[in-house]
Amino acid sequence: MVLARMNAHTAPIPLTITFANGVSTVLMLYPCSGTDGLSFFDLETGASSTTTAATAQAATYCMLPWQSRGPNNFDPVAPMDPAATGAATEIFMPANSKTLFLGSTNGGVWRTDNFDSTTPHYIPLTDKNLCQSVSTVTGSLQDPNFIAYGCNGVSNFGSVAGPYEGVYVSIDGGTTWTHTNLPYGRDNVGLLVNKIIITGTSNGQHTITVSTLGEKVRRDNSRIPNTGAIYRSTDLGENWVPYSTNKGKDEYPFDMIQDPSTIPPTFYYVDNSKKIYRNTKLDINSWTAVTDTTFINKECADEDKGDGFFADTVNNAKLTIYTEGQNNILYVGYYGGSKEPASTCYAFYFSTDQGATWTTMLAPNGDILYQKIGVGTQNKRGYGELGNQGETNFAVFADPTDPRFLYVGGTGAEIFRGDRTFSGNNPNENEGFLWSFIRDMETEDSVIPMFTVTGTSPHVDVRFFGWDRSTNQLMCTNDGGIWIHTNPKGRGDWVHKNGDLSTNEFLLAAYDSTTDTIAGAAQDNCIWVSRSSAADIAAGKSIPGMFYTYNTGDGINVAFDSNQLPPVLYATDQSFGNFMKVPWIEGGKPPSTLFGNILPNGAYDFFSVFALNVVNPRYLLACTNILKLNFCNRYDMTTGDNGELPDSEKVQTTGTLSYYKYGGYRNGIGDETMIFGINSEGNYVFALDKGGKNEYNSLAIVKGKTEIVIAMNPRNYYQSYVVDGWSQVWQTLDFGATWTNVIGTLYADTGSHEMPYAWGSVVVPMGNNNALVIGTAYGIYAAFDDKMGPNTRWHKLGLSMPNVLVSSFVYDPIRDLLVTSTMGRGWWQLPKVKPQLTFLDGGMYKFIFNKQIYDRISYKKNNLVSVLKSVFSL
Template sequence: MNRLLLLSMLFLFSAQSFAQYASVWDQVPSKIKDRKSFKRLEWFYRQRAFPLDTIPLTKYFSEKEKQIAIDKLSLSKTKAQVSWGAIGPKSITSGWPFIWGNFSGRIRGLAVHPVDPNIVYIGAAAGGIWKTTNGGSAWQDLSNQFELLTFGAIAIDPQNPETVFAGTGELLAGWDMNTYSGDGIYKSTNGGSSWTKINQGIGSSTHVAAIAVSPGNSNIILAALASGNWFKGDMANEGIWRSTDGGAAWTKVKTVQDPNDIVFHPTDPNRVYFSSGGGFTTAGFYSSTNAGLNWVQSNTGLPSTPLIVRMQIAIANSAPATLYSYIYTNQTDFTSKAYKSTDNGTSWAQISAEKNLGGSYDGSTWDDQGWYDLALAVKPTDPNFVLFGNIEFHKTTNGSTINVVRNVSGPFSGTTAWDSPMHVDYHKIVFAPSNSNYVYTGCDGGIYKSTNGGTSWSSVNNSISTLQFYRLASHPTNENILLGGAQDNGVFRTTNKGSTSWSFVSTGDGMECFYDYTNPNIVYYSTQNGSFTKSTDGGVNNWSDITPPWDGTPAWTTPFAMHVTDHTILYTASTGFWKSTNSGASWTNISPAAAKKTIVSFNQSKVNPNNFILAAGEYSTIPQIKVSTDGGINWIERTSTIPTPNNYIARVVTDPGNANTVYFVRSGFGAGKVFRSTDLGNSWVNISGNLPDVPCSDLFIDPVNTAYMYVGNDFGVYYTTNSGATWNRLGEGMPYVPVLDFSYFNNGTKRLLRAATHGRSAFEINLNDILTHYCPVIS
C-alpha cells in the first residue's frame, strides 16, 4: 500500500474502522517499539494524531498563520501590560555517575564557520537557532523571527559565510519517521540577525533532512526534503531539490523517499553526493557529476536496499575520492555499520570487523537506535581519522579499525557508556573547516566541543534554553526553588530560578514531581512508566525508591499526586487506582478495575476531597472518563457523555471553587479543546471559544477568580477572563512552543504561574498582574 493511498484512508475512516487498515505505526519493528527513544516520540505524536494516524500538517499551519495574524493585530492596537519571564534552566549540571558537564536539550542541526572555528550555529529539536562567536562560551538566540522552532539542518555558504541556511522539521530518517513539523527553508545574509523564508517551488509542508551549498558557486544549493510519517508533510516534496539562484527558487531534481544526507566534493563543485534510506527501493548512495542535475545510484558493496533504514555520509577533504558511510540496517540484529569507498562512491566495503557501532551500556544491547541517532565526520586533514556517533561515540585513526570512545577516568574506568565523555545519543559531528583540532558534536544533551581533534571534550551548553519539559513543580514557599523533569535529561532542581544551570537529580525521562506542602524537605519525583522516588532532604541526596508493585505497565507519563489536605496520602494509577497512606512506604490498589484502559490523568477536588475525576485511554484507543465520590474506591462511568470527536484527553482538572465542576482538555485536532461539567461529568459544555484548533496539554484555573483560566497548547499559553467565552494568547516573552504543564506558586504575597515548555525550558508570569492588567481580546 503506497503512502498516498494510506494518507487518504486516514481521513476517510473513523478510528474504529481504521483498525482494519495498515497503520504507519505498524511499519516499525516490535523491537524498536520497545525502545525508550521510540516510546517518548510515540507518546508525544500519537496523542496529537489520534483518532487519525498522522498529524494533519495543513491544519496546523493554517491555525498558526491565523494566530500570528491575530497576534500582530493585537500588538498593534494595545501594549501588553504583563509578559513572561524565562526562568531556565539554561543547562543542567550533571551528577554521578555522569561526567558530562552541563547539558541542555537535543541538538539536530550544526554548522561551523569556514574561517573562524569559534563561530558556530546550532539547531535545536524544538528550541530554535542559536549562535556563538566565542566557541560556545556564550550563545545568542536567533529565533525571535521564526514562527516554528524545530530545526534539523543548517548550512553555511563557504564563500560568503555571512549567508546561512536553516531547514525546519526534524527527520529521524528510519522508516521515514519525523518529530515536529517543518515549514520550509530560511536564509540569512547577515550571520543570522534576520531571516527570510525561501520556499518558492517547494511549498511549506516540509521536513528538511540536509542542506548543502556548492563550494564553487554560492547560487547552487541542494536540499534533501522528506515527508515523514507522523507529522505528515507534502509527499510530493520528497527528494532532492536544487536552487541556482541562492535559494530564491527551487526545482526538484530527484524524487527519492527518505533522503538523509548531502555532501559536496570540496574541490570539484560539479561532484556531489546524497544518501537515502527507509528500506525503500530508492535507498542507498547517489552521485552526480553535474552539480546535482542528474544522479546515479551506486550501491555496490552496501546492504541491499530493503535493509538500508538510514545512511549518513561524509567525505575526506584531504583525499576526496574517499568517502565513508554509516548505515543502520533493518535486519534482525538492527545494527549500525561503517563502510568506506576510495573511488568516489562507486564501490563500498565494510571497514571494521565489529558488526555493530550502535554502542551500549553493557556492550551488547541498546544497539538498535541508528534510526534515531547516527552521525559521522572525517577529519579535514586526515582521511583515515573518522568519528562516529550513535548511542556512544566511536572513532578510527587508520580508516579501518574502529573503537569506542570512553573516559578511562570515568566512574566505571571506561568500561560502560556511563563513562562517555559527553551526553549519549549523538546526532551531528562537525570538524571546523579551518582548524581540524576543533570539532563539535550535537547530541541529546546539547552541544560539546573538542580543541584537540576529539581526544578530550568539554560541554559548551551555557546559556542555551532548550530543555524539553514534561513536568514542573514549585516549592510551596520559596519562589526560587523548583524541580522539573525533561525528555531524556532526567529530573533536575534549582534553588535559584533563572540561574545559568540547574542541578541534576536523576537520569531517564523526568515526569510528575512535587513537594510536600507541609514539609518541602520531602520531595517526590517520577520517571517514565511509573518509577517513583522520594527524598527527605529537599532533593539534594537521600533518595529512596517508592515505586508501587504494578500489576501492569502504567502510562508513559504516569499520574502521581499528593492528597490535597493530607500530605501522608499519595495517589497514582495504571488501570487500577492506587493509594499510599504512609508517604509511599507501601501501596494498595484500592480500585483494581477503576478503568478498562490505562489511566493518563486524574485530579482530586480541593473543595470535597472525596471527589475525583480520571481520564483513561492512551493515544491509540477511544478515551474514557470516570468520576468517584468516595475517595477513589468506586468509580462512575461518564464515557458516554464525552462530546465527539474522540481525541486523546490530555488532562482532567477539578474546579478550585466548586466540588461538582470538572474540566478536561484534549490533544489532537478537531472541534473542541476545553470542556466543563457542572454536574460531575453528567453533561459537558464546550468552552473552547476562539481557541486555535491545535493540541492542548494542561489547564490552570485561578483560585482567586475562577473566571480566569489558562490553557497550555502547542502554540504556548492562552487565557480567558470570562470562563472560556473568549481566549487570547498570552504570548509576550514566550515563543510559539508547546506548553505541556503548569505549576502554581503562591506564598501568600506572590502568585506565579509557571509554564513548562517542550523545547524552550520554563517561563513564569505574575498572576496578580494578569488580574489587574490583561490585554483586551482581539476577535
C-alpha cells in the same frame, strides 16, 4: 482602556481622552513599577473630564513579558551519561572562527561567538520564528554570515515536535531571518526538511539546495508516500525548482552532502532504497545512481547468529566525505532492520573513486560492549551495536584531517573511531583496531578509565558530528547538548560545551511558593530543581549551584507537597523508576531518599504518573499497570520508614489511567476521594467522588495523543478541559459525562498553518469567571469560561514568550504567578497574572504582539472613547 509599551524608566505620557459629549481632558499614563511591560489603565463607565491623574495612576496595570527561569547552567556534571541541557541537532562553524551555530530539537537555533571558552555564551536567534523544531542548520563556506536552517526536528519523547515551516535564511549571522517560499504540502502542511546545502556562485550569489523526506501528514510526524524531493533556489528562497526522487516507487532521500573541492561542487544523496546518487552539474535534474543495491544484506546476515537475520528495510542512512585536494573518500552508513525476526543492523562502506567502487567496513560489534578486564567488542562481523533509535540517533563523520578515520555514533553513548586501512585479524577490539571505543562507561558501579584519560562519556543519543578546526577536536551533538572530544585520534576526554545554553525539554513542572522553587521532569535528562530566580537569568548569571539534578533518566513525575515543613518534592523517572523524596532545605543540593521497595523496571507502564491530593496533599495516588494488574493505590506519604514507600490502600481496580486529578473542591467543599482521569487505551473517562463512580466513552478527546493533560477548575471539579493531539479543546461541565469542543478561533488567533500545537493547559480562577490558559507553539493564549462556545475567542497572554511547545503549567495563587515548562526552552514564568487576564477579559479580544508598531489603538466602553494619540513600539 488605553495601552502603551513603557519601561520602568519611561516618564509619564500625556494622553488626550475624548468623551462622547465632546469634552476632552489630558491624563498621564504612568509606567510599570520596577519592570518593563505594556502599561494600561481602565476608566470606568461614567468617567468625566474631572477624572484626575491619580485615578488613572491607581488604575494602571502592566502587561508583562514572560521571564525565563532557565536552566542555563547545570552542576555537577557526572562523568558517565551525564544530565545536561536538551537535545541538539546539527551545528555549523564557519572556517577559522570561534562562532558556532547550533540547532536544537525543539528550541530553535542558537549562536555563540566564544566556543573556545570553557563556558560559551549562547544567544537564541529564532524565538519569534514560526519553527523551533530544527533538523538541520548550515552556512555558506564563502560567507560566514549566510546561515540557513530547516524544520524536521523531533524529540525522543513520543516523537514530539512543533510546526514544520520549511526553511529560514539569514544574511546577517542570524540577527534577522527570512522565511523562504519553500512550498507547503497538502493541507498547508510543511515539508520534512532533513538537509540544506549552501553553495556560492561566480557572481557572489548563493544557491540553496534542500533535501526533504517529502510531505508531512497533517497532525502527525509521518510522511506522505511518493513525495520525496530535492529543491533548489538561487534567489534566497523566493523561488524553488523541485526534483522528485521517486523512481516509479516511494523513494526519498535520507541525507545529502556536497564535495566542495570539485568545480562545480559534486552533490550526493542516499535514499531508502540504499542507492546513492551523484550530481556533478548545476542542473538539479542530473542525478546518477552509483551504488550496489545489495548493500547491507550480506553484512547483516551473520551466520554466527544463526537467527536467519536479513535486513529488509533501511530506516536511515548517512553520508560523509573526506576532501583534501583530489584525495576524496566518500562514506555511507546504513541503519537497517528486519521484521521477522525483529532486529536492527548497521553497515558501513567507503569509496575512493566518487562511488564507482565500494569497500565494506565491518560494523562494530557491541553485543558485549566491553568487560571490566578490558576486552573490546566481540571479534565478529556485522550487528553493529549502535542501538535501536537509528531514525533519530545515528551519525557518521569523516575525520577532515586524516583519511583513515571514520567516527560513528548511535542511540546510547556508543561512539567508535573506525580505521578503514586496518588489515589485522581482530577487527573488533579496543584501541588501535578496525573499530576503537572513544568513550568509557560505568561497569559494576565504578568507572574504570579504559578508552579515555579520566573515564568520561558524552550524553547518550548521538545526533551529529562536527569538527573544530581551530583545535582539531571532534564535536558531538546529542540529547544532552554539545560535547567535544579533546583527542579523537587517540585517548582524550569528553567535555561539554553547553555553557548557558537553555534548550531543556521538560514534560512537567512543579512549583513551591514558599521557596520560589521550580522542579522539572526532563526528557532523558533527569529531575531538575532551581536555586535561582528570574532576575538571575535576566542578569545573565550562569554559575554552578543555580540548578541541581537528580539522576533518573527520563524524568516523568514532579510534585511539591508545600503543606509539609520543609516542603517535600516527589519525583520519578519512567516506569516509576528512581521514586524519590526530597525535603527542600535551604542552601545547596538537598539530599534525596530513593524508595527501596519499588518493583524493578518493567513492572510498570513507561509513562506512569502519580498525583498528590489537592485537598490533602499528604496522600499520593498511583493509578498504573503493575505486572499487568490495573490498580489505583493511595499512599500516606507522611508515614512509613524513610527509605520505603509507605503501605498502600487500594482505592480502585478499574484500570490504568493515563492522566488523572486526585482530590478537588465543589461548592466550597473538599472531596479527598475524587479521582478524575482518562484511560487512553480504553478510550474512556473515569470519574469518582463521594457520589459514586462512572465511566464514560471518550473517543473524541483522546485522539492523537496518549499523554493527556487535564486542566481542572480548582473551585469546581465538575469543570475540566482536555487538549487532544489535534489541538482541539474540549470542555466538560458535568464531571466527564459530556464534552463540548470549545476551540473556537484558536487556529485563526494563533495564525497557524497546520494546527496550533496546543498541549499544556491550566485553569486560573478569577472573580466572577475562570480563565483557561493554553500553551501553543505560537504563544500562550487565554479564554474565559463565561464566553466559551463554538466561537470562543482567544487572547495572547504576556509578552516575549518564545514560539515553543508548552507542556505544562502551574498557577500559584499566593504569588499570582504562572509557571510553565516547555519542550525545548526550559522554564518560564509570568507574574501578576490576574490583572492581565482581567484586562484581556475587559474587551481587548486579541493582540498580535509580533507587530512592530501600533500606530493607533482605540477602545470603546459605553459612553467613553479613549484614543491614544501617540505612536508606541510594542
